[in-house]
Amino acid sequence: TPLIRAHRLEHALGTPARIYVKYEGVSPVGSHKPNTAVPQAYYNARQGIRRLTTETGAGQWGSALAFACAQFALECEIWMVRASYDQKPYRRSMMELYGAQVHASPSRLTASGAKILADDPVSPGSLGIAISEAVESASPDDTRYALGSVLNHVLMHQTVIGEEALEQLALVGDTPDLIVGCTGGGSNFAGLFFPFLREKLQGRMNPAIRAVEPDACPSFTRGRYAYDFGDTAGFTPLLKMHTLGHDFVPDPIHAGGLRYHGMAPLLSHMYDLDVFEAEAKPQRECFEAGILFARTEGIVPAPEPTHALAAAIAEARHCAETGEPKVILTALCGHGHLDMAAYDRYLSGEMEDHTLPQSRLDEALTTLP
Known part of the structure; x- marks a missing residue:
């Protein structure tokens, strides 16, 4: 670059x-995120994984993982923080264009998301909440959770x-x-x-x-x-x-x-x-x-x-x-x-x-x- x-x-x-x-x-x-999205998708595909789940805030990481999954024929499911889901609709569109399924977080699709909404029905969400939902949904054997920051x-x-x-x-x-x-x-x-x-x-x-x-x-x-x-x-x-x-x-x-x-x-x-x-x-x-x-x-x-x-x-x-x-x-x-x-x-x-x-x-x- x-x-x-x-x-x-x-x-x-x-x-x-x-x-x-x-x-x-x-x-x-449009960001640095493919630097890690591509190798994560590649190695998961090599291991026979079929589906990756993740969170995204502004949508840069979610877009990158959706792009990478498309290159290696993986399914991709993304929990996007509600505040950004509303503020940045075209990031959501980009993820869906690459084939990802995108949910606003917190959602009622997971136990962790439903608990947040029960306590605060208008929660703007956070990356911590979206991570919880993505991790919870990664329980099937053919699915892994991928993270776009923080880890070594x-x-x-x-x-x-x-x-x-x-x-x-x-x-x-x-x-x-x-x-x-x-x-x-x-x-x-x-x-x-x-x-x-x-x-x-x-x-x-x-x-x-x-x-x-x-x-x-x-x-x-x-x-x-x-x-x-x-x-x-x-x-x-x-x-x-x-x-x-x-x-x-x-x-x-x-x-x-x-x-x-x-x-x-x-x-x-x-x-x-x-x-x-x-x-x-x-x-x-x-x-x-x-x-x-x-x-x-x-x-x-x-x-x-x-x-x-x-x-x-x-x-x-x-x-x-x-x-x-x-x-x-x-x-x-x-x-x-x-x-x-x-x-x-x-x-x-x-x-x-x-x-x-x-x-x-x-x-x-x-x-x-």
């Missing part, structure tokens, strides 16, 4: 910083992003001073910076590394590092991770792919060791950054990577004040062509920021195992 020098963005910011963007929106489904094999698949970026930056003689990525479950962030971390640990470069998450779902910056379930119903094994509590249901922000209560255990371990830093951003600041990027570079970013763009732009503006010619690397993990409803909300002035009240967080954390 291309590594783009954001010359026009740099000019608009009046910064001496050099901003590089690793653009994953050129894949068939997914992060490994995504390191192709950083490995390519290393070689691409070497072609122009640059090394990053700052690597920044958005985090929901952590796969695109890990995929970008893990190869650079290897180089840093071997003393060949020394970039600062920064994760950026939404104010409404701040797993790193306000979560607790503890053992918790990866899903709401408690079907998964316990994972030691930064968590907001497996019962936590985030506000329905437009970055649906970042609405996860937990974080990849590998990333949580590294954050606990101070390998990288983290910050949380409100969604309006992120959409402002996304629109600036679109108007200068011509690429409409998905809502998720606008979090990383907002942090990169803030750093570049700081460089304009200090005169530092920093090299900033970020991953634009998907395009926003199917997120126009979200941009409409911002442009019309109707978008609201959602900051997590401490009382809600405290309540959610009481359910930790």
